[in-house]
Amino acid sequence: MYTIKEVSEKTGVSEHTLRFWAKSGFFPFVKRNQNNIRQFSEDDLGWVRIVQCLRKVGIENKSIKRYIDLCIMGDSTIQERYEIIKTTKEKARKQMEDLKHQLDMLEYKEQFYQNLIKNNLKDSWNPMNKMKENLNCAI
Amino acid sequence: MYTIKEVSEKTGVSEHTLRFWAKSGFFPFVKRNQNNIRQFSEDDLGWVRIVQCLRKVGIENKSIKRYIDLCIMGDSTIQERYEIIKTTKEKARKQMEDLKHQLDMLEYKEQFYQNLIKNNLKDSWNPMNKMKENLNCAI
DNA sequence: TATTATATTAGAGTTACTATCAGTCAAGTA
């Protein structure tokens, strides 16, 4: 059993956000002790991790709540939950692709600046200066 | 020269967001025609794309503004701009890694539900049912 | 000439936190 602090440390989700999520109905099975303190079980930790995963892929809280509610409803909703996961996975895959493009662009920019710096120091009248002049345009 | 609509279509950034970014000072060189309509040049399009790239990697608008301002200031800021791009690239690389973990988790979940569905339909008293019972816990 | 399309602006609304405050409660320590 884990306190909210331990869950925060284990998952990297702030205590604030965990309470916010709890209030949003994301952890319906978390028990309290006699002092009203939340006691997260290993399974509850699993819920935290899946919520965290869905959020990181950009699923909005309303949709996460829907998924949680389906889980609570039991076996009859397995198909729908499967579809949600499949769609989310596809979304994550597209994000990976997109992020790869951004990484490529940043690598290109890095090279661009690296050349600029190298040539600026060594040689002030080489062809790179054409680029230099256009710097404000090309960023 | 492109209208805001054309830029939106070319880049996938909404007209709304483009105006918001413009207002934030991200496109200082965009000219207007006699009717006060924005006319994006090919170079301006380049600015849109780099801003889009930085946003997609999660760089906050305040930092983007800083980068834009450095660009305007000219050659003396090349080193600092280079550092920003390098740091951003590193950030993007870390995001890729993290997203890969989320993708792995979603793939695992997909398999989990797939097995559940397959076994539920074919055989109601196999070992998978243990998992089924724990579904609400394991999500 | 009337309508439609596209553009502009200011400003309100939204999401998902994030932070702060005020106050309660219980457990452990000096």
Add this chain to the structure above:
DNA sequence: TACTTGACTGATAGTAACTCTAATATAATA
């Protein structure tokens, strides 16, 4: 017994980055 610590509650305000709405203007088209 007083004090500190950690957790809880609720309310409220602030923030980032959009996102949407409304009011208005111009230009092209029927």
